[in-house]
Amino acid sequence: MLVKTYGSAVYGINATTITIEVNISQGVNFFLVGLPDSAVKESQQRIDAALKNNGYKIPGKKIVINMAPADIRKEGSAYDLPLAVGILAASEQIKSEKVGDYIIMGELSLDGNLQAIKGALPIALNAKQAGFKGIIIPKQNAREAAVVTGLEVLAAENIKQVIDFFNEDGILEKTEINIEAEFYSNLNNTEFDFADVKGQENIKRALEIAAAGGHNAILIGPPGAGKTMLAKRLPTILPPLAMQEALETTKIHSVAGKLGKSTSLVTTRPFRSPHHTISDVALVGGGGFPQPGEISLAHNGVLFLDELPEFKRTVLEVMRQPLEDRVVTISRAKFSIEYPASFMLVASMNPCPCGYYNHPEKECVCAPGIVQKYLNKISGPLLDRIDLHVEVIPVSINDLSSDRSSEKSESIRARVIKAREIQHKRFGESGVHCNAQMSSKQLRSICKLTDAGTNMLKTAMNKLGLSARAYDRILKVARTIADLDSSANIETNHLAEAIQYRSLDREGWAG
Helix, strand or coil, X not given: CEEEEEEEEEECXXXXXXXXXXXXXXXXXXXXXXXXXXXXXXXXXXHHHHHHCCCXXXXXXXXXXXXXXXXXXXXXXXXXXXXXHHHHHHCCCCCCCCHHHEEECCEECCCCEEECCCCHHHHHHHHHHCCCCEEEEEHHHHHHHCCCXXXXXXXXXXXXXXXXXXXXXXXXXXXXXXXXXXXXXXXXXXXXXXXXXXXXXXXXXXXXXXXXHCCCXXXXXXXXXXXXXXXXXXXXXXXXXXXXXXXHHHHHHHHCCCCCCCCCCCCCCCEECCCCCCCHHHHHEECCCCEECHHHHCCCCEEEECCHHHCCHHHHHCCHHHHHHCEEEEECCCCEEEEECCCEXXXXXXXXXXXXXXXXXXXXXXXXXXXXXXXXXXXXXXXHCCCEEEECCCCCHHHHCCCCCCCCHHHHHHHHHHHHHHHHHHHCCCCCCCHHHCCHHHHHXXXXXXXXXXXXXXXXXXXXXXXXXXXXXXXXXXXXXHHHCCCCCECHHHHHHHHCCEHHHCCCCCC
């Protein structure tokens, strides 16, 4: 007897329907074809044990299973459940009328319990798009899949429940969530707040500008100055995620298996802070079975690289293309997949190996030329993609012991949202969402200067020894500062503030 069940394969952040054809005929053997990997081939042993421990068995006949399309490699253990259901239906141990109405996915334990799978959200989206009645998945993934409206999401804890469901001897729990209530209830839940930071008003201002324009930033200062503390609070002043952004971010985290059991939707902007020993593949994504890297997990959020010069140069260089294109393409011999990577890069570093170059009180003990050598660990092309260079000075004891309350993230976020709204009206449907993403052509038409502003910028370029690459960055940052002031034009005071955020471009900064 021939029976078809349906599963799903995840490639990138999208899923493709897999048809599992099970044919049982006279003979004795078990064939699994359709380009399965080792984990899929091993499913025979898991299915055999799970069925025996629940009062069923794999029939002693010739079983041929084809996973179509046969030219797509099937990977992972999530096909255990659809394969088992197909075998039971083809051997008439369960009724087969309803098995083709559902996408079925789940990994089997030897006792028949179901283990969580990766990519439940893209699988559910594919099931709805392909016109299936519903999806049967492990209970651990049910809330994640229930984000998709108009689709029956049936949660199972073990294979016996699935068997009883198809035999009409029991029902499966239908999972439903109010997606809007879920989205808005956690939208402003943040662990950190800028009110926790004493002093550092100039750094807060720089991060406000970075958030308002989507600019990349680097914080340079001695140990203990508060660089990490400030960076961790940056997501709290970014605009809240839109529903579409939340869904896209959730898909990436779902594919990577990073969603918690009780999480159905990522509602706050991601903040990823990988250690400096990270490999280039772990950062941008890839591997034998491609997975999203840290820059994709930071999509629509912040990627924080602490102690930037300590990262391997090859790791930093692979970020150059994603920073520009906001997407990562992973190419293999037989296929190519894309992961979104639209993130804000925030980095921090000490000014020198000892950490005290330019310190107001402590003396730097580094030998001549060491400071420049340390700075040269970061390549010019990467530095070129960082708009704001912010020098962080240690907080004085008077500020630390002061009882004066600092401005809350909520107040700063309101100004950032207002500036982003101005940019949204400016760029419309051009695909540009903030000032940092402006092309050179847009820059010339949008960032026009007055004669006084042009003269000021020329003077700054000459006197401070700023590099040519700093010119466009200064204009973009000045445009963001003008937006924060609700100014239609870039004034000289906006330019003056933008110029001071190019510390690392100044000749002689590092001695």
